[in-house]
Amino acid sequence: MGRIIDRGLEEQTVLIVKMGELTYETLAISIHGYLEGKSVQEKVRELSGILVSMGEKVEDEAFQLIARFQPVATDLRTIKSYMKVGNDFVRYGRYALDICLINDQLSGLKECEDCTRDYINEMSEKVLSMVRTSIDALKKQDILLAKTISSTEREVDKMYFDYLNKLINAEQANSKCVLSTTLMTRYLERIADHAVYVCESIVYIVTGEKVALG
Amino acid sequence: MLNSYRFRRYKNKLFFALCLACVIIAIVPLVSILVETVVRGASQINLHFLTANVLQGGIGPSIQGTLIIIGLTSAIGIPIGIFSGIYLAEYGNNKYASNIRVINNVLTQVPSIIVGMTAFGIIILYVTRTYSPFAGAVALSFMLIPIVARTTEESLKLVPNSVREASLALGVHKWRTTLNVVLPASKSGLVTGTLLGVARIAGETAPLLFTILGSSFFFQGFNAPMDALPLRIFLNSRMNTAEEQAAAWGAALILILIVLALNIIVRVASRGRNFRWTING
Amino acid sequence: MDKNMKMQSINLNAWFGLKQALKDVNIAIKPNAVTAIIGPSGCGKSTFIRILNRMHELIPNAKLTGQVLLDGEDIYAKDVDPVMIRRRVGMVFQKPNPFPTMSIYDNVAAGLKLTGAKKGRNLDEIVKASLERATLWDEVKDDLKKPGTSISGGQQQRLCIARAIALQPEVILMDEPCSALDPIATAKIEQLVVELKQDYTVVIVTHNMQQASRVSDFTAFMYLGSLIEFGPTRDIFESPKNPLTEKYITGEFG
Numbered sequence: 044m045g046r047i048i049d050r051g052l053e054e055q056t057v058l059i060v061k062m063g064e065l066t067y068e069t070l071a072i073s074i075h076g077y078l079e080g081k082s083v084q085e086k087v088r089e090l091s092g093i094l095v096s097m098g099e100k101v102e103d104e105a106f107q108l109i110a111r112f113q114p115v116a117t118d119l120r121t122i123k124s125y126m127k128v129g130n131d132f133v134r135y136g137r138y139a140l141d142i143c144l145i146n147d148q149l150s151g152l153k154e155c156e157d158c159t160r161d162y163i164n165e166m167s168e169k170v171l172s173m174v175r176t177s178i179d180a181l182k183k184q185d186i187l188l189a190k191t192i193s194s195t196e197r198e199v200d201k202m203y204f205d206y207l208n209k210l211i212n213a214e215q216a217n218s219k220c221v222l223s224t225t226l227m228t229r230y231l232e233r234i235a236d237h238a239v240y241v242c243e244s245i246v247y248i249v250t251g252e253k254v255a256l257g
Numbered sequence: 258m259l260n261s262y263r264f265r266r267y268k269n270k271l272f273f274a275l276c277l278a279c280v281i282i283a284i285v286p287l288v289s290i291l292v293e294t295v296v297r298g299a300s301q302i303n304l305h306f307l308t309a310n311v312l313q314g315g316i317g318p319s320i321q322g323t324l325i326i327i328g329l330t331s332a333i334g335i336p337i338g339i340f341s342g343i344y345l346a347e348y349g350n351n352k353y354a355s356n357i358r359v360i361n362n363v364l365t366q367v368p369s370i371i372v373g374m375t376a377f378g379i380i381i382l383y384v385t386r387t388y389s390p391f392a393g394a395v396a397l398s399f400m401l402i403p404i405v406a407r408t409t410e411e412s413l414k415l416v417p418n419s420v421r422e423a424s425l426a427l428g429v430h431k432w433r434t435t436l437n438v439v440l441p442a443s444k445s446g447l448v449t450g451t452l453l454g455v456a457r458i459a460g461e462t463a464p465l466l467f468t469i470l471g472s473s474f475f476f477q478g479f480n481a482p483m484d485a486l487p488l489r490i491f492l493n494s495r496m497n498t499a500e501e502q503a504a505a506w507g508a509a510l511i512l513i514l515i516v517l518a519l520n521i522i523v524r525v526a527s528r529g530r531n532f533r534w535t536i537n538g
Numbered sequence: 539m540d541k542n543m544k545m546q547s548i549n550l551n552a553w554f555g556l557k558q559a560l561k562d563v564n565i566a567i568k569p570n571a572v573t574a575i576i577g578p579s580g581c582g583k584s585t586f587i588r589i590l591n592r593m594h595e596l597i598p599n600a601k602l603t604g605q606v607l608l609d610g611e612d613i614y615a616k617d618v619d620p621v622m623i624r625r626r627v628g629m630v631f632q633k634p635n636p637f638p639t640m641s642i643y644d645n646v647a648a649g650l651k652l653t654g655a656k657k658g659r660n661l662d663e664i665v666k667a668s669l670e671r672a673t674l675w676d677e678v679k680d681d682l683k684k685p686g687t688s689i690s691g692g693q694q695q696r697l698c699i700a701r702a703i704a705l706q707p708e709v710i711l712m713d714e715p716c717s718a719l720d721p722i723a724t725a726k727i728e729q730l731v732v733e734l735k736q737d738y739t740v741v742i743v744t745h746n747m748q749q750a751s752r753v754s755d756f757t758a759f760m761y762l763g764s765l766i767e768f769g770p771t772r773d774i775f776e777s778p779k780n781p782l783t784e785k786y787i788t789g790e791f792g
Contacts, residue, residue: 046789113748115775115787251777350598419635423698426593427649427705428625437652441639 048112055104059125062097063178066132070174073139074167077146080153084143094136101129124244131237138230149223163224166202169195170231177241186249189242193256199235203228294510301507311473314500316508318475319489326485327459329394334401335451342409347435364403372399373467388470388482396464401454408450412443449527456519462487486512541610544569544739545590545709550604552585559585561763572731572740574754576747581760583743587711591627592620628707632714634694636686643682645697649705664704672700673730692723712742728753747787751775759783
């Protein structure tokens with residue numbers, strides 16, 4: 044026979060996992076739309092809206108569990124972390140939407156050179172894989188998997204700053220491309236940061252330690 | 258038919274009637290004693306009867322003697338009884354005390370004539386060498402002490418341990434805890450038990466026969482015989498004259514009134530004295 | 539031995555006859571703080587707390603080994619008078635137990651009167667101060683002559699607290715003080731406990747974990763006579779180190 048709080052905790056877990064899958068899908072659609080030059084704004088806007096309401100639900104349920112059951116130890120850390128992770132997933136959705144907007148308004152990568160395109164491609168794949176890692180680690184509560192995100196994060200950071208440096212030193216460039224890729228790399232870097240936050244939360248849930256994985 | 262409702266009701270009523278009949282059988286002798294005593298003794302009661310000495314046809318010495326003997330016995334027996342009870346209740350958690358408790362319980366039942374003989378053999382033969390009210394008081398306290406000790410122990414044991422713990426936890430010594438906290442809390446039980454013990458020994462005759470013998474005159478000192486109501490009743494009832502027989506009934510009535518008075522005092526004193534041991538609210 | 543600790547148990551073992559109730563318990567009680575002892579029934583928490591004020595030895599067949607230090611000195615040393623220890627280490631019990639034959643005033647003054655500590659002191663002032671400290675003064679100031687048992691359960695418990703602090707102890711031990719009280723009375727006592735730590739060191743035994751997490755600064759978790767984990771309350775309730783502690787406080791057993 045489980046504890047009274049177990050049912051509430053299970054529902055939260057199911058909700059967060061669903062959110063995770065949805066947010067991955069949203070990001071994937073948006074990033075691929077950008078890379079391939081397709082407009083996916085309507086779809087992404089819809090999905091982002093769903094993510095926002097799911098995020099609110101996670102927060103409301105968390106406060107309900109706290110008020111009613113006075114959770115402690117692992118239960119408490121789980122509830123607290125789910126709230127943070129839910130927030131991170133909502134942010135993913137917002138970034139996905141923002142990427143759609145720059146895709147539509149600044150024509151994405153259409154005006155860029157091939158090497159730039161490849162660069163952004165590579166960075167996007169890395170970031171998507173980080174998001175995937177963070178969601179898988181969350182599902183399985185796998186702290187070893189969560190900790191592997193540190194290396195990819197460093198790579199993404201490096202790619203971001205390298206690109207900025209390149210832009211500063213470039214002679215002339217197509218302004219639409221510059222704007223578009225600057226914003227895109229910025230968003231990608233932020234998405235990567237949030238993926239790291241999610242992994243840090245997983246470590247906190249399981250061990251109680253507050254680590255910095257970024 | 259044996260299980261039918263009507264038969265069960267009938268069985269109920271039968272059982273009730275049986276109990277009631279036994280109660281009546283039990284009460285009848287008591288009531289008849291009272292009635293008989295009042296009827297035969299009331300006519301004797303007048304001021305002369307209550308104050309003149311026996312030769313003059315009164316029972317003054319008897320009443321005086323009974324009061325003196327009750328007073329002396331209480332003075333000796335009550336303190337010893339209470340402190341014995343305190344020992345048994347507060348310090349008596351060992352095998353030694355268990356044995357004392359058993360002996361004490363036996364002593365509450367010892368036949369009064371044996372107490373009388375013992376008092377005669379120990380005190381009169383070796384100490385006072387004459388009949389003496391002192392010996393009588395000692396004899397009766399042999400009977401009073403076990404009773405008071407037992408009721409004291411039981412009253413003290415009724416005080417919840419939480420009260421003792423509270424006092425000890427404040428850093429109060431055990432003896433002060435017993436004296437200032439536990440004893441006051443058991444006061445009503447103590448008073449009741451003591452008064453009932455006194456009422457019981459007020460009517461004992463055999464020990465007095467052996468120790469104060471009886472007398473026709475008022476108190477004559479601690480080395481002379483003395484009279485008492487139970488003695489007077491016994492002695493007079495063996496006389497042949499009608500006056501002496503009637504005097505015996507008068508004495509019996511007075512004795513019953515004294516015992517009744519003691520019991521009524523107990524009832525009144527223990528009313529509304531039940532401390533609430535439970536928490537309210 | 540830590541000189542900064544108000545009380546400390548060192549390798550404490552205790553028995554009732556042949557049954558061992560405490561096994562190698564080492565707990566340090568910090569001054570001017572509330573330390574809570576939690577654990578399932580039979581874990582030894584009540585036994586432990588009664589050892590701190592030498593009430594354990596009043597039970598027949600009770601035995602113990604080890605040291606219990608109060609300000610660095612062993613209270614079980616050969617020449618130590620238990621009565622003197624109990625005046626420095628006060629106790630409040632699970633069921634409120636005001637003296638039934640005494641008035642509210644006399645109850646509070648009882649400790650002083652019966653320990654001879656009342657000489658040359660103004661009893662009225664001390665009684666008022668103690669009742670005020672126990673947040674009971676306003677409720678009973680016009681009824682001081684009424685019997686100690688005539689007030690409600692929660693008030694009786696605060697009366698017992700006032701009675702204990704009238705003797706100015708250094709440590710106050712509380713053995714499940716709110717078990718017999720309703721939630722509102724409980725809340726008042728909890729508030730009082732948190733205030734008391736300014737002037738006293740408090741050790742509270744409770745089977746209510748939420749109470750421990752509300753009022754205490756340090757928590758000790760005991761199980762089957764052993765100390766399982768001890769630390770700041772925040773740490774114990776957010777990230778306990780011992781899996782048994784985690785199991786207990788999340789309600790998986792006990």
